[in-house]
Amino acid sequence: EAGVAQSPRYKIIEKRQSVAFWCNPISGHATLYWYQQILGQGPKLLIQFQNNGVVDDSQLPKDRFSAERLKGVDSTLKIQPAKLEDSAVYLCASSLAGDRGVSEAFFGQGTRLTVV
Amino acid sequence: AQTVTQSQPEMSVQEAETVTLSCTYDTSESDYYLFWYKQPPSRQMILVIRQEAYKQQNATENRFSVNFQKAAKSFSLKISDSQLGDAAMYFCAYRRGNTGGFKTIFGAGTRLFVKA
Numbered sequence: 001e002a003g004v005a006q007s008p009r010y011k012i013i014e015k016r017q018s019v020a021f022w023c024n025p026i027s028g029h030a031t032l033y034w035y036q037q038i039l040g041q042g043p044k045l046l047i048q049f050q051n052n053g054v055v056d057d058s059q060l061p062k063d064r065f066s067a068e069r070l071k072g073v074d075s076t077l078k079i080q081p082a083k084l085e086d087s088a089v090y091l092c093a094s095s096l097a098g099d100r101g102v103s104e105a106f107f108g109q110g111t112r113l114t115v116v
Numbered sequence: 117a118q119t120v121t122q123s124q125p126e127m128s129v130q131e132a133e134t135v136t137l138s139c140t141y142d143t144s145e146s147d148y149y150l151f152w153y154k155q156p157p158s159r160q161m162i163l164v165i166r167q168e169a170y171k172q173q174n175a176t177e178n179r180f181s182v183n184f185q186k187a188a189k190s191f192s193l194k195i196s197d198s199q200l201g202d203a204a205m206y207f208c209a210y211r212r213g214n215t216g217g218f219k220t221i222f223g224a225g226t227r228l229f230v231k232a
Binding site: 033040041042043044045048055056089091093104105106107108109110112 | 120122151153158159162163207219220221222224225
């Protein structure tokens with residue numbers, strides 16, 4: 001089974017520029033997550049989708065971050081404009097929905113964003 | 117709100133020895149799941165082991181086992197016969213068991229060094 005695919009692997013941008021990350025979850029996984037992992041910290045959930053609907057975006061800085069999941073499959077996360085503190089690894093994960101116990105999240109390799 | 121605490125930023129173990137990583141969590145829920153994830157330098161989070169809160173028996177996966185103390189809200193990971201490939205960041209994670217979202221909350225992580 002193919003894993004969670006993310007691109008690009010690395011991105012360097014100047015502050016105030018915009019950037020977009022792409023994620024393709026595991027086939028059949030209805031739940032998709034975007035996490036932000038700042039160096040030395042654990043991942044922090046930014047947004048969670050169930051199919052193409054948002055379940056939780058309470059920690060998403062909505063003034064600069066946006067995300068969408070068209071057709072309930074692929075997802076993009078955008079930052080506009082970027083700030084220095086947005087430098088982090090952005091992890092995408094997916095899981096089965098409606099499965100109470102077994103459905104752990106499967107993670108992609110992440111995108112390392114550096115804002116200079 | 118649920119929180120996950122890993123009090124050991126770094127741990128070190130001799131190859132073939134046993135090491136225990138600590139994790140405590142705080143929740144008012146009775147139905148939840150706990151996970152240990154491994155994150156090697158490649159950045160991809162890999163599930164090591166999971167524990168359902170309703171199960172009294174501690175989970176075991178080959179050289180990995182947990183000590184789940186529900187009353188104390190403690191969930192430690194024991195790695196037996198440590199191998200060089202076990203060197204990585206280890207994250208303890210919590211997820212609610214009810215429907216309406218499967219947000220996984222992560223601790224800050226413990227970096228494990230394995231000495232040859």
